[in-house]
Amino acid sequence: MExxxxxxxxxxxxxxxxxxxxxxxxxxxxxxxxxxxxxxxCRRTGLGADDCQELFQEVFFALFQRLPRFRYDxxxxxxxxxxxxxxxxxxxxxRRRRGRRREVGGTAWVExxxxxxxxxxxxxxxxxxxxxxxxxERLRRELPSRHYEVFxxxxxxxxxxxxxxxxxxTSVQMVYKLRSQAMERLRTLVRRxxxxxx
Amino acid sequence: xxxxxxxxxxxxxxxxxxxxxxxxxxxxxxxxxxxxxHRLVRELGVGGQARVFLAERLADGAVVAxxxxxxxxxxxxxxxxxxxxxxxxxxxxxxxxxxxxxxGGLTRCWRPYLVEEYLPGGALKRVLPLGAPGPCADLDxxxxxxxxxxxxxxxxxxxGVVHRDLKPSNVLLDAEGSPKVADFGIAxxxxxxxxxxxxxxxxxxxxxxxxxxxxPEATGAARDVDVRSDVFSLGVLLFELLTGIPVVPHDATxxxxxxxxxxxxxxxxxxxxxxxRRRGLLPAAAPHRLPRELDAVxxxxxxxxxxxxxxxxAALAADVRAVVDGRPLLARRLGPMRRAVRFVRxxxxxxxxxxxxxxxxxxxAVQEVGRARERRANYAWALDTxxxxxxxxxxxxxxxxxxxxxxxxxxxxxLDAFETMLQTHPGDPALRLGRARCLLLLGVxxxxxxxxxxxxxxxxxxxxxxxxxxxxPKVARDARRALSLTLVRIGDVRKEDGDLAxxxxxxxxxxxxxxxxxxxxxxxxTALDDLFWSHHRLGHLALMQEDLEGARRAFARxxxxxxxxxxxxxxxxxNWNLFFAVQRSWAAWDRLxxxxxxxxxxxxxxxxxxxxxxxxxxxxxxxxxxxxxxxALAAAEAEEGLLAEALRHAAEARRILVExxxxxxxxxxxxxxxxxxxxxxxxxxxxxxxxxxSVTRESVLARxxxxxxxxxxxxxxxxxxxxxxxxxxxxxxxxxxPGLGARILAAVLEDIGDATTEGDEARLRAxxxxxxxxxxxxxxxxxxxxx
Numbered sequence: 001m002e003x004x005x006x007x008x009x010x011x012x013x014x015x016x017x018x019x020x021x022x023x024x025x026x027x028x029x030x031x032x033x034x035x036x037x038x039x040x041x042c043r044r045t046g047l048g049a050d051d052c053q054e055l056f057q058e059v060f061f062a063l064f065q066r067l068p069r070f071r072y073d074x075x076x077x078x079x080x081x082x083x084x085x086x087x088x089x090x091x092x093x094x095r096r097r098r099g100r101r102r103e104v105g106g107t108a109w110v111e112x113x114x115x116x117x118x119x120x121x122x123x124x125x126x127x128x129x130x131x132x133x134x135x136x137e138r139l140r141r142e143l144p145s146r147h148y149e150v151f152x153x154x155x156x157x158x159x160x161x162x163x164x165x166x167x168x169x170t171s172v173q174m175v176y177k178l179r180s181q182a183m184e185r186l187r188t189l190v191r192r193x194x195x196x197x198x
Numbered sequence: 199x200x201x202x203x204x205x206x207x208x209x210x211x212x213x214x215x216x217x218x219x220x221x222x223x224x225x226x227x228x229x230x231x232x233x234x235x236h237r238l239v240r241e242l243g244v245g246g247q248a249r250v251f252l253a254e255r256l257a258d259g260a261v262v263a264x265x266x267x268x269x270x271x272x273x274x275x276x277x278x279x280x281x282x283x284x285x286x287x288x289x290x291x292x293x294x295x296x297x298x299x300x301x302g303g304l305t306r307c308w309r310p311y312l313v314e315e316y317l318p319g320g321a322l323k324r325v326l327p328l329g330a331p332g333p334c335a336d337l338d339x340x341x342x343x344x345x346x347x348x349x350x351x352x353x354x355x356x357x358g359v360v361h362r363d364l365k366p367s368n369v370l371l372d373a374e375g376s377p378k379v380a381d382f383g384i385a386x387x388x389x390x391x392x393x394x395x396x397x398x399x400x401x402x403x404x405x406x407x408x409x410x411x412x413x414p415e416a417t418g419a420a421r422d423v424d425v426r427s428d429v430f431s432l433g434v435l436l437f438e439l440l441t442g443i444p445v446v447p448h449d450a451t452x453x454x455x456x457x458x459x460x461x462x463x464x465x466x467x468x469x470x471x472x473x474x475r476r477r478g479l480l481p482a483a484a485p486h487r488l489p490r491e492l493d494a495v496x497x498x499x500x501x502x503x504x505x506x507x508x509x510x511x512a513a514l515a516a517d518v519r520a521v522v523d524g525r526p527l528l529a530r531r532l533g534p535m536r537r538a539v540r541f542v543r544x545x546x547x548x549x550x551x552x553x554x555x556x557x558x559x560x561x562x563a564v565q566e567v568g569r570a571r572e573r574r575a576n577y578a579w580a581l582d583t584x585x586x587x588x589x590x591x592x593x594x595x596x597x598x599x600x601x602x603x604x605x606x607x608x609x610x611x612x613l614d615a616f617e618t619m620l621q622t623h624p625g626d627p628a629l630r631l632g633r634a635r636c637l638l639l640l641g642v643x644x645x646x647x648x649x650x651x652x653x654x655x656x657x658x659x660x661x662x663x664x665x666x667x668x669x670x671p672k673v674a675r676d677a678r679r680a681l682s683l684t685l686v687r688i689g690d691v692r693k694e695d696g697d698l699a700x701x702x703x704x705x706x707x708x709x710x711x712x713x714x715x716x717x718x719x720x721x722x723x724t725a726l727d728d729l730f731w732s733h734h735r736l737g738h739l740a741l742m743q744e745d746l747e748g749a750r751r752a753f754a755r756x757x758x759x760x761x762x763x764x765x766x767x768x769x770x771x772x773n774w775n776l777f778f779a780v781q782r783s784w785a786a787w788d789r790l791x792x793x794x795x796x797x798x799x800x801x802x803x804x805x806x807x808x809x810x811x812x813x814x815x816x817x818x819x820x821x822x823x824x825x826x827x828x829x830a831l832a833a834a835e836a837e838e839g840l841l842a843e844a845l846r847h848a849a850e851a852r853r854i855l856v857e858x859x860x861x862x863x864x865x866x867x868x869x870x871x872x873x874x875x876x877x878x879x880x881x882x883x884x885x886x887x888x889x890x891x892s893v894t895r896e897s898v899l900a901r902x903x904x905x906x907x908x909x910x911x912x913x914x915x916x917x918x919x920x921x922x923x924x925x926x927x928x929x930x931x932x933x934x935x936p937g938l939g940a941r942i943l944a945a946v947l948e949d950i951g952d953a954t955t956e957g958d959e960a961r962l963r964a965x966x967x968x969x970x971x972x973x974x975x976x977x978x979x980x981x982x983x984x985x
Contacts, residue, residue, distance in 0.1 A: 128207050132220055155220045183213050191205040 037130040038087055044122050045091060059090045079197045084123045091119075135189040139182060150175055151182035233264050233311050234303065247280065252316060255300075262300060263316040280383035281310040287359055287382040288314075295350025297370060297380040317378055319371025322347075326366055327442030332375065334439060341522050343377055344436055348515035350379045351432060355425040355511060362423060364431035365411040366438065410434065410444045414459060414502050426504040429511055433499025436518070440492065445500065459502060491521050609640045627670045631677055634660040634667070638684050650691045657688045668711075675715075682711040682728050686735065698743060705736050723767050727776075730759045734779055741790055749787055756780045757806075764813065777810055797838060800831040818858065822868065825854040829875055836882060845882040851875050870919065873901050877922040877942070881929040895938065898926075902945035920946060924962060927969060937973035940966060 042055050136155075140148050146168065153164045154175075161175045168175070209215040238251040242263065253264040267281055281302065288299035300313040325332035334340040347369055354361060361368075361382060368381040413430035416423050438444045446458045495517045501507040508514040520526065616633040623629055641656035661684050667677035689704035709732040715725040737752030760776040781803050788799050804827045810820045828851035835844035855872040858865070880894040923946040927939030943966050947959075 128219065131207075136220065155217050158217075180213070183216060186216070187206060187210065190207075190210065194205045194207075 033134070034083070034130075036133065037126055040129070041087060041123055041126045042091060044126070045119055047091065047094065055087075055090055055094050059087050080123075080127055084120065084127075088119060088123075131190050131193050132186075134193060135186050138189050139186055142185070143182065147178050147182065150178040154179050233266065233313070236262070236264060236313065238264060253313070255313075261316045263314045264311055265314065266311045281312055284381070284383045285312055287354075291354055291357060291359065291382075293350050293353040295346050295377060295379055296353065297378045314380070315378075317370040317372050317380075319373060319375055321367045322369035322371060322377060323366035325371070325375075326439055328440055338522050340439055341518050343375075344432075344439055345515040345518045345522075347377045347379060347435070348432055348511040348518065350377070351428055352511035352515065354379070354382075355428065360423060360425055361428050361431075362416070363411075364428055364435060366435060369435075410446045410448045410455070413504070415504060424504070425511070426507050426509060429499055429508050429514055430501075430504070432511060432514060433496060433507075436499060437496050440496070459500075495521060606640070606643050609636050609643065612636050613640065627667055627673045630663045631667055631673045631680065634663040634677075634684070635680055638680060638687065641684075641687060645687070645691060650694065654688065654691050657684050657691070660684050661688070675719075678711055678715050679724065679728065682708045682715070682732070685711065686728075686732065689735065693739065693742075698739060702736070702739055705732060705739060708732050709736060721766055723763055726759055726763050726766070730756060730763070730776060730779075733759070734783065737783055738786070741786055744790065746787070746791055749790075753780075753783045753787060756783060768813065777806060781806055797831065797834040797840075800827060800834055803827050804831055818862070821854055821858060822871075825851040825858070825875070826871060828854070829871065829878065832878060832882070836878075836885075841882055841886050845879065845886060845888075848875055848879045848882055852879055869901075873898070874919055874922045876901065877919075877926040881922075881926040884926075884929045884933045884935075887933075898942060899945075902942065902949070920958075920962065923947075924965060927965070931969050931972060936969045940969035940973050943969065 038055075038059060047055060139151070143151070150164055150168060150170075153159045153167065154161075159167070161172050161179070164179075165172045165175045210219070233253065235256050236253040237256060238253045240252050242250040242252050248265045248267050251264045251266065253262050254260070255262055265281070285299060285302035288297065292298075297317065298315040300315070302310070302312040304310055325334050328334050328337060328340045334343065351361060351364065359382070361379065362384050363381060364379070368379065370378045370380050372378060411431045411434045413423070413427040416427050416430075434445050446455045495514070498506070498517075499508055499514055508517070613633065613636040616629055616636060620626065620629050620633065637656045637660035641653040641660070644650070644653035644656060660680070664677050664681040664684060667673055668681055670677070685704045685708035689701040689708065692698075692704060693701035709729070712725060712729040712732050715722065716729050719725055733752045733755045737749045737756070740746075740748035740752060756776075757780050760780055763776060784802065785799060804824070807820060807824045807827050811824050828847045832844040832848035832851065835841075835847065852872065852875045855868055855875060858868045859872055862868070876894055876898045880898060882888075883894060923943050927943040930936065930939035930942070943962065947962055947966060
């Protein structure tokens, strides 16, 4: 196992730093890492844009209060489940409050389109995406830009190997090789992340 | 390929499946059709908060730029507001030098976006400095470009908008190379700025990138910004245009920035030329010579004091064009003397370093063979400057960012200067006193840095000089004060070492020095103040030794001294320290003596604070303090069953707080204490069976109904508030009104329940459940709890 890169503390290290003495930097990083996940989850569970912002702040406020007491312990359950519980509870609380406000005659809110999926299924899916985003971000920093470009064209633009080879001025075999290397590295990164944060 | 990797999500062993999921995870597919009516063509750039895309407007095929907030910034409502603000502002500004905005809104995933005109020339940053290929290739072209930027900024100013973030990356160029000012995200309306105090901490974050271009007032504590702050940023831009470097390096810390700006203010004339020469921009890269007048223009635009700056962007533009046309300038060329005087007046910190440099020169001049009269003048001047400097070292430098390090540097240099001068004037009392003061201050610094041994060495060296200097009439008065301070400081270090006897010896000697001083000059507030603290130190030392009588004697001297100082100098801010020290001292004494219930101590405190309120009725804090002491007193009285007194005191506290809140509704601590006091008053009224509960009840309920007002309280306030709510709810329930109690407790719990530990919250919920059950039993009760 390779050592973690110094510029990206591991999840566990982050939690340890948050534990007891939450410093602003660790917190900032924590927010940056999970905001997209949380935002997407909320959007898909049917909260409106304004609610979503409110929820986000509430979630991190709650985490901020609880995390110093929360000991990271792999055997006691995954961080994934823990974070979901907090997010889910806050979402329910917001929904309750929103209901009350509307009774009082509040303004119309921008409603999100609630997905038909069950919340925990949505969470699972968003969690997978979260890992992918993180891993790709890391991959982007690790790979030489030409190699990453091959991967990007293949993953985002869904170009064929021949098209990529043409666009990057290389051979089809090379494209296959680079792509497969990038995918393998991506899997390694994901594995490591999952080991860290569930 | 293995199929049973426990750490890899299902299906991700397969390249195709993983790629498919990747595409949906990364959201680019979503973004492509996310901006209504537009097709995003490619990414133009990523900023800190937003991404800019080249896009095609579907209706007419026009090429535009679309700025989309990064998804991760979405929870940051400030970032979203920036874009909103930019849309609002830009829609009002119509000027060829300001980027045009077409529309704005939310993408399908709620990212705020803006559609602006596409400017293919990129940012001005790319074509700096003067002489580089592009619109800044020749001087006249560069200055005209700059003047046009000023025109655009002036247009915004005339429409009441201050940009606040002018810098080369926020000026874009169109296809012809004409400048367009962009990014009005943190722009403010002038009307908003008048008298407004910005939330400083919040804004520092947004400031980081542009600190190099911000005016001194924009980064100062008050964040008091106006159109002249933009003029300053334009000045920085002009400087960079001419020299190729910003006035302040982009990675400078706030402190380095302060120093750089001060240096600049001192040396600006000729700096532009020097820098260009040093950077090889002159004369090789720019075939023309820079007109001397440009220095004056840059200097006036960059004046640290905005009163001395160009008062509008239009005036700056006019002078820049005057340089091009060879017309006379508006800018006043400051003579060196006027500049120096102005500089000294405005920049005590820079004066310090300036003074140091000058003192070194003077000390050197003293050594030189020269006319005696001149040497004497140099000596007197150097001494005087160093004295001022040391006073500043005592008073001023904490306020500076990085002040501690600077203070150390300053003191060590001053010490060197005194030593140097003592070589030519051996035994000179004024110089020896100066050296001793330096040593004393250095000692204090050492101690603050956690090096008591070094502190002690410095103090002792000071002491040697001071003990003899007190006998020299010329310096006796200052030497006595320094002696007293040094003795006290030595005592402090000794006390921390645990050598209480040595500490006491030094404190006593300091005390006798202070007593002499006070006797010699009965109206000398400084001497009285020192005397106060000597007594204070001796009293606490006695407490440490459990000498109650000694402590009582010392503490008994404190209050009369504080009163005398207050009478002599009522405006002195430090007086508050004295009165708090008196109270804290007696409280510590009481604790040790184990005497007197909390009620008596609080009653004493109340009397003391009340006197302060009477002597300074206009001040906010003493009144707030009185209210909180009254509240504590009421609680103590209630505990002893003195309900009527408790209610009287709580009601008075409430009255004060209502007045304070009326004067300034934004003070959270007042609102929090008022709610708590309301709850306490209500409880006492219920316990006493008073009829007049309805007013308090309505006040409590109205406060609780204000949405979210409690969530901004500090954790400590929240816990205290929960306690008050619980006590009040229980009292109401016992008085037969469980419904009202439940309502109050529920409202508080809902807003701030998570301030408690989980155990506490569970307990409070159980109490709430019980109250609700009891309320349910009271069929048809008036307060059914259907909030």
